[in-house]
């Protein structure tokens with residue numbers, strides 16, 4: 001059957017026992033996964049909410065916080081996605097962060113982060129504490145990371161633009177570093193056939209050099225005792241086992257592969273022999289490979305590496321690194337008091353936030369978020385309020401973060417009103433829906449206890465009915 005669906009994959013026929021099943025699997029639609037935004041809702045709560053909305057889901061048992069949505073459902077368009085309750089990932093893409101296993105309060109670097117799925121997953125796993133630095137060399141692709149920061153309320157994430165192979169050691173050491181490397185992407189693009197033409201020898205040779213440089217840099221940026229995950233969505237041993245083996249050889253005693261637990265995920269070890277080369281046994285045994293016909297996911301390779309406690313220190317201790325200031329420190333009382341008063345918020349819910357004035361907005365970051373000054377951040381945390389606004393108004397990002405706890409000037413919408421609001425149409429509230437409102441001004445909109453964003457209430461009078469103007473961001477519309 002070799003040769004039926006793209007000559008570039010035929011080279012893997014010697015590695016795959018059931019070739020026909022492999023070929024079939026690369027053309028079948030795959031389920032999508034949603035990862036609960038633990039800052040706002042747990043996986044069980046999200047499952048109940050989606051279930052109640054008649055959206056088909058099942059839990060992903062091998063990792064935490066994820067639910068599987070069978071095709072052809074498109075969860076990106078559902079209202080809870082717009083409300084920042086989850087992040088969408090292909091199941092195979094959950095693997096690198098599962099292996100990275102980040103912990104609250106840590107300092108984590110994602111060297112190749114755009115469009116930001118895994119950086120968001122890391123930031124959510126840290127529970128909005130600590131520091132996630134999401135780097136990419138492509139500033140346009142980083143726009144998608146910024147969008148996720150706002151929608152998911154990631155106050156512990158900073159984005160920056162730099163060539164990862166040359167990432168400044170001056171940024172200081174990290175507890176964990178993810179290298180989700182640029183690759184020939186055969187594992188994700190198999191269905192469309194896109195990417196096959198890139199899987200040529202010259203591309204593979206070039207990208208292999210890049211991948212080695214990125215992984216070497218990642219090792220030098222990780223503290224002794226810290227963890228690195230290297231991953232690609234390519235099947236090619238040249239981009240996977242060979243890259244890891246060569247970096248282990250270049251940096252002897254500095255880093256070693258570690259065993260990981262992927263539970264019920266049907267995963268395979270690394271490729272043992274390719275051509276006439278037998279790979280390092282430690283790499284083969286500890287690597288995790290997903291072959292689509294066996295795992296029911298896209299193709300993926302990932303391996304976790306750790307630095308020994310006595311490893312060489314290449315970068316400064318983070319405590320000695322001058323942190324970046326995302327702006328001028330803002331006057332907390334002047335900004336928060338009007339919001340607390342109008343929306344009946346609990347000031348304790350705001351105590352973990354630092355506020356900064358920059359550009360048109362006041363921005364919020366986590367109290368313990370300390371991004372380095374180099375490379376220079378392009379965005380930190382979430383825009384919180386507009387500077388100099390006439391009315392106390394949280395941004396939609398702030399409303400999604402804090403609005404669940406609001407008790408005044410809140411309007412609980414019905415399902416049809418939610419669709420109208422998220423389509424930026426005016427909503428006509430019934431009088432009983434305005435019971436918690438005290439007149440003209442901004443209101444927070446809820447559905448099933450979940451904050452959806454901000455509207456502007458025109459209360460109406462005897463002749464004109466009350467109206468809520470939708471202030472849902474145009475750029476977020478489905």
Ligand SMILES: C[S@@+](CC[C@H](N)C(=O)[O-])C[C@H]1O[C@@H](n2cnc3c(N)ncnc32)[C@H](O)[C@@H]1O
Pocket residue numbers: 111112113114115116117118119135136137138141162163164165180181182183210
């Ligand atoms: C596989 S994608 C990363 C996907 C991302 N981790 C996610 O989960 O959404 C690889 C990324 O590497 C970036 N990249 C390629 N070469 C790079 C380099 N030398 N330095 C930094 N980023 C690079 C690309 O722009 C691309 O966004």
